[in-house]
Amino acid sequence: MNVYSQLKSITEKRKVHMTLIDPASQDIKRSTEIAVEAEKAGTDFVMIGGSTSIDMNAMDETIKSIKSNTKTPVIIFPGSSSMISRYADAIYFMSLLNSRNPEFIIGHQVKAAPVLKKMGVETIPMGYLVFSPGMTVGKVGEANLIDNGNPETAVAYALAAQMMGMKLIYLEAGSGSPETVNPEVVRAVRKVAEVPLIVGGGIRSPEKAALIASAGADIVVTGTIVEKTSKVQEALKPIVKAVKETHTF
Ligand code: 1GP
Numbered sequence: 188m189n190v191y192s193q194l195k196s197i198t199e200k201r202k203v204h205m206t207l208i209d210p211a212s213q214d215i216k217r218s219t220e221i222a223v224e225a226e227k228a229g230t231d232f233v234m235i236g237g238s239t240s241i242d243m244n245a246m247d248e249t250i251k252s253i254k255s256n257t258k259t260p261v262i263i264f265p266g267s268s269s270m271i272s273r274y275a276d277a278i279y280f281m282s283l284l285n286s287r288n289p290e291f292i293i294g295h296q297v298k299a300a301p302v303l304k305k306m307g308v309e310t311i312p313m314g315y316l317v318f319s320p321g322m323t324v325g326k327v328g329e330a331n332l333i334d335n336g337n338p339e340t341a342v343a344y345a346l347a348a349q350m351m352g353m354k355l356i357y358l359e360a361g362s363g364s365p366e367t368v369n370p371e372v373v374r375a376v377r378k379v380a381e382v383p384l385i386v387g388g389g390i391r392s393p394e395k396a397a398l399i400a401s402a403g404a405d406i407v408v409t410g411t412i413v414e415k416t417s418k419v420q421e422a423l424k425p426i427v428k429a430v431k432e433t434h435t436f
Pocket of ligand 1: 387
């Protein structure tokens, strides 16, 4: 079963937790330790990537190390066309739909596509939407930030992503954001989404994770929380539990 089918079949039964590890934030040894601890905490998938571009060799070495120490599927969350690796289980073939710069909508994708085809890595088409405050990804990705209190704009973008054939929709407040995507925005997008909905940015407690999941996120991503603690498993376990036990209502 490919990663997308695996993801779809889990989201049909329950909510999914993903751990984001940014290889630009620490060395390979530490990134691997975080993945090992996150697996013990019950995370479903590991995402590797971020807004700071790193080269293919660093991606390869990080993913090889994580793959040889864990069984959790690894999905690349690329910030640029160089952030690819044959060792990953899949890559989000993502488009930052609300960027002002076509490079982030289609440019990097055109550069990466022939390389990915040769590698044979599974590509999952994903519409990526950045909300205020947007943090680093909002600046680097030159996003026209979507107002976090404006469900109409978010819904219009999500519908457009879906009509373009994207298989996932990601609502992003920005890594380390002081606030999450507004649960009302999540709820409104969930109503029209026919594909799994990912939400991330600023989720650092089980309560916030449950709030976002109950509003309609199928997949909840946390990143900063595991990079800021020496007790990854302890910090992550209650968040993973909250996500997996929450239902949309
Ligand atoms: C960022 O959505 C992810 O792309 C995770 O955000 O680092 O705030 O958990 P945090």
